Amino acid sequence: MKILHTSDWHVGKVLKGRPRLDEQIQVLAQVVEVARDERPDLIIVAGDLYDTAAPTADATRVVTRALSALRRTGAELVAIGGNHDNGPALDALRPWAESAGITLRGAVRESVKEHVITGTTAGGEEWRMIALPFLSQRYAVRAVEMFKLTDAEATQTYADHVARLLSVLAAEAFADDTINLVTTHLTVVGGAMGGGERDAHTILGYAVPATVFPGNAHYVALGHLHRAQTVPGPCPVRYSGSPLAIDFGEAENTPSVSVVDVSADRTAKVRDVPITAATPLKTVFGTLEQLAALDAGEAWLRVFVREAPRAGLREEVQEMLPRALEVRIDPMMLPEAAATRPSARAAGRSAGELFTEYLAGKGHDDPATRDLFHRLHGEVS
CATH class of the missing domain: 3.60.21.10 (Metallo-dependent phosphatases)
Structure with a gap:
């Protein structure tokens, strides 16, 4: 049979x-x-x-x-x-x-x-x-x-x-x-x-x-x-x-x-x-320049960006690659110290100072992100 x-x-x-x-x-x-x-x-x-x-x-x-x-x-x-x-x-x-x-x-x-x-x-x-x-x-x-x-x-x-x-x-x-x-x-x-x-x-x-x-x-x-x-x-x-x-x-x-x-x-x-009828799924890595030259066809994309983290990076990638369903920073771009940095001491320090230290420890010292945090924190407090 x-x-x-x-x-x-x-x-x-x-x-x-x-x-x-x-x-x-x-x-x-x-x-x-x-x-x-x-x-x-x-x-x-x-x-x-x-x-x-x-x-x-x-x-x-x-x-x-x-x-x-x-x-x-x-x-x-x-x-x-x-x-x-x-x-x-x-x-x-x-x-x-x-x-x-x-x-x-x-x-x-x-x-x-x-x-x-x-x-x-x-x-x-x-x-x-x-x-x-x-x-x-x-x-x-x-x-x-x-x-x-x-x-x-x-x-x-x-x-x-x-x-x-x-x-x-x-x-x-x-x-x-x-x-x-x-x-x-x-x-x-x-x-x-x-x-x-x-x-x-x-x-x-x-x-x-x-x-x-x-x-x-x-x-x-x-x-x-x-x-x-x-x-x-x-x-x-x-x-x-x-x-x-x-x-x-x-x-x-x-x-x-x-x-x-x-x-x-x-x-x-x-x-x-x-069975070939489904849209392919593809994971890609690259800098913004490399991603701009990418031809991924009709595949749905997961993108690992090889750039320093900053505000608006995800939106730039998705505008460049409309079929990107997931955008992440390549783990290779994150400093090893981020996983072992000491915890910030909160006593006597503002939320803005603590957040700035957190960003620095993550290799994400971006002024636009800091400004956004300060604005949102001010609105809720």
Whole structure:
């Protein structure tokens, strides 16, 4: 069978105050075109359909239309909730999804069978899937209680809980003569961060070893890390990555979807199909003179300016580079003494004197900034 694996759409994401809904529509339209060209038997959307747990009406419209368009390609479609999604809100859409022929799982439920999806391809290949939405640490304890684990098992770590849940589900779902699949949304140890993930859900107690996945799985379709990559494990474990760069930290990623060919008696073969519809993100460095000569095309820019800090510098850069969404001073331009300077003693000194000393310590001794401070301080006091 052929699978199209995608994740981390983050519809509704705003980049430095700029909405990107038009770009997200174009990206998802290209994903639909890839599905039409590839004609997969199954499409997996492995979480983070939205960027926020309270998506706007426009974001909801984009996601539901994209899911409907993917289903109309003729493929079976399974989508799960990620850590950015509101699981119960996704589950509230299940009546719509079921009427459209879409399998949607937003949150972990009490019944094991809720998370076991089965199907048969047009060619007669039977597949079975564990669909496990994002599981928070707090909910992991509740989940193990729902699955009636022992007290000893309930006091184990997050990774232990995930491993136990997957083991219970695999025992229910997998068979020797079927294509056995897993989709979930989490961080696997050894995976490379894409650059725009939510740190609280990628590090420390949320990272699990690849050994949590059953060895008889033919393919594990992951969401959460935004860089397309395969993680070593007891079975093929894969992040499809995001189909567009979510933030400037992801500018070096190659947005794509994964196309997987797999059968019950053959190792999964994966290839990436690039998604190019989004506007590129680019980080540039330079003096004002160097930036003036820059041709960045249509990319959105993060600019590190190699000039001494002064009032109005940001506005000069943005007038020069209208597509600069973020302007910062290059850290190389800040004096090393700024990090180690002694704290100013406030006793007997005016706010203006303290602020002037602060600016000097930061290498930002600019008269216009001092004048602005004095004026604002005078107005409020």
